[in-house]
Amino acid sequence: KLLWQQVASYSTETPAEEDEVLTGKEEVHEFKTETKRLLNIVANSLYSEKEASDAGWESIFVRELISNAADALEKLRHAQSMEHMDADKPLEIRISLDQDKRQFVIQDSGIGMTLEELNENLGTIARSGSKSFLEKLEKDGGSGSRENIIGQFGVGFYSTFMVGDHIKVYTRSAKPGSKGYCWTTDGQGSYTVAEAKNVAVGTKIVIELREDSKSYASQLEIDSIIKKYSNFVGFPIYLNGTEVNTVEPLWTKSKGEVTEEQHKNFYRFIANAWDDPQYTMHFKTDAPISISSVLYVPERHMEMLGERQEPGVSLYSRKVLIQPKSKGLLPDYLRFVKGVVDSEDIPLNVSRELLQDNILSRLRMVMTSRVLKWLDGEAKKNPKKYNDFFLDFGQFIKEGACTDAMHKRDIAKLLRFESSTTKSGDLTSLEDYNGRKLDNQESIYYLLTPKRRYAEESPYTEMFKKKGVELLYLYDTVDEFVVNHLSEFQGIKLVAADSPEAAADPLL
Numbered sequence: 343k344l345l346w347q348q349v350a351s352y353s354t355e356t357p358a359e360e361d362e363v364l365t366g367k368e369e370v371h372e373f374k375t376e377t378k379r380l381l382n383i384v385a386n387s388l389y390s391e392k393e394a395s396d397a398g399w400e401s402i403f404v405r406e407l408i409s410n411a412a413d414a415l416e417k418l419r420h421a422q423s424m425e426h427m428d429a430d431k432p433l434e435i436r437i438s439l440d441q442d443k444r445q446f447v448i449q450d451s452g453i454g455m456t457l458e459e460l461n462e463n464l465g466t467i468a469r470s471g472s473k474s475f476l477e478k479l480e481k482d483g484g485s486g487s488r489e490n491i492i493g494q495f496g497v498g499f500y501s502t503f504m505v506g507d508h509i510k511v512y513t514r515s516a517k518p519g520s521k522g523y524c525w526t527t528d529g530q531g532s533y534t535v536a537e538a539k540n541v542a543v544g545t546k547i548v549i550e551l552r553e554d555s556k557s558y559a560s561q562l563e564i565d566s567i568i569k570k571y572s573n574f575v576g577f578p579i580y581l582n583g584t585e586v587n588t589v590e591p592l593w594t595k596s597k598g599e600v601t602e603e604q605h606k607n608f609y610r611f612i613a614n615a616w617d618d619p620q621y622t623m624h625f626k627t628d629a630p631i632s633i634s635s636v637l638y639v640p641e642r643h644m645e646m647l648g649e650r651q652e653p654g655v656s657l658y659s660r661k662v663l664i665q666p667k668s669k670g671l672l673p674d675y676l677r678f679v680k681g682v683v684d685s686e687d688i689p690l691n692v693s694r695e696l697l698q699d700n701i702l703s704r705l706r707m708v709m710t711s712r713v714l715k716w717l718d719g720e721a722k723k724n725p726k727k728y729n730d731f732f733l734d735f736g737q738f739i740k741e742g743a744c745t746d747a748m749h750k751r752d753i754a755k756l757l758r759f760e761s762s763t764t765k766s767g768d769l770t771s772l773e774d775y776n777g778r779k780l781d782n783q784e785s786i787y788y789l790l791t792p793k794r795r796y797a798e799e800s801p802y803t804e805m806f807k808k809k810g811v812e813l814l815y816l817y818d819t820v821d822e823f824v825v826n827h828l829s830e831f832q833g834i835k836l837v838a839a840d841s842p843e844a845a846a847d848p849l850l
């Protein structure tokens with residue numbers, strides 16, 4: 343028994359670090375006027391907006407601080423590969439909360455800041471924030487572009503002033519021989535900087551939360567925020583000692599190294615689904631913009647039950663969630679596609695304005711044609727499987743044929759119909775129809791009837807059969823809109839069998 347007690351006493355966790363202690367004198371610095379204006383805009387106007395704004399808007403500070411920490415870890419990982427650095431700690435992010443003290447602490451073992459960087463980074467606004475920037479911020483403060491501005495100028499750190507009234511930053515650069523510093527402020531007019539000892543390499547930010555932001559000291563709250571926005575950050579995030587982000591950002595891996603099993607699990611996680619994907623697309627490109635994406639077509643869709651599906655693809659930027667189920671990413675008719683698109687060209691916090699911005703629309707163009715080509719490739723690989731897909735998902739493709747003029751050609755290739763030469767229930771494509779038409783046949787002929795039986799009993803079918811001309815059978819009301827919108831395929835006109843144009847065709 344004694345032996346066990348002895349063994350048990352060798353605890354596994356690292357010895358508790360002594361707290362940081364100030365060693366040098368505290369130098370008081372006046373915030374630059376621009377910085378001061380920015381601080382009270384962020385802390386006040388955005389802060390006052392908080393009741394009006396959607397709940398949890400101020401949770402942006404969690405995303406921002408995790409993103410800064412991840413950047414700092416990335417910089418250290420890169421620097422370590424280049425030269426010797428003073429860091430031997432594992433690259434990780436630790437968040438610890440104290441509900442009683444209403445305290446939120448985030449610590450990274452990243453590259454850390456020198457005294458110059460500390461002062462310089464704070465002055466970011468002063469340098470990049472000319473008067474116009476601040477005027478824009480003051481004007482736009484409430485218009486929803488604020489998240490864009492906070493993320494954009496790397497001033498994510500300032501978002502802490504929305505939820506905290508006392509901020510302490512301990513930091514030590516990984517550059518050999520660097521000293522540790524303690525920066526602190528109450529966000530009013532000045533900040534102090536002092537040398538400190540026992541400061542680990544990296545950065546630790548201690549936020550005393552405001553009374554009405556104390557929910558950010560709750561583990562449940564922070565756990566769900568991390569899982570939603572920062573689940574795929576490339577470094578382990580520990581919340582009160584428990585690792586939170588455990589699902590791999592599959593899209594960052596190269597195509598060959600991801601197994602079908604991993605895709606299945608990832609699909610189920612991001613689509614919140616219980617079935618398996620029937621199609622998987624893992625697509626990466628660097629031009630015209632950087633894109634890493636994994637997209638899936640589910641086995642089944644729920645829309646036949648009536649409720650309209652919301653878009654299934656989420657937009658990430660450098661593994662941080664920007665827009666869950668983003669409407670701007672793919673056209674509405676592709677809302678059945680699930681997955682992730684990550685583009686580091688998108689500033690961390692895209693806002694409504696950016697949705698119309700050319701980056702998003704270019705991303706949308708590239709992704710839409712890739713998805714359409716992907717489906718066409720799958721159809722060629724396995725026509726039977728594609729026909730089964732089309733029986734269930736054809737309604738979406740037909741919606742696209744009626745609405746998306748820009749991708750009309752690619753969509754037309756994906757259409758399938760029964761015809762006078764297929765068995766009941768079997769489908770054929772316009773391409774295959776063209777491949778079978780008579781040499782001097784100038785048109786693709788179709789018959790609109792609600793059911794195959796009516797098509798086969800139609801006098802037109804009798805006449806076309808006699809002439810050896812194949813008829814497409816169109817059963818859905820939407821089909822009429824499709825062929826009217828399409829009007830031709832690969833230069834061959836689409837003509838109704840019972841139209842005057844057909845009657846005038848010498849072939850018939």
Ligand SMILES: Nc1nc(Cl)c2cnn(Cc3ccc(Br)cc3F)c2n1
Pocket residue numbers: 410411414450452453454455460463464499511525545547
């Ligand atoms: N985690 C982390 N690591 C690094 Cl290397 C940097 C560099 N800048 N920032 C943003 C920032 C700037 C000034 C102050 Br004060 C605090 C603060 F978080 C960083 N944050």
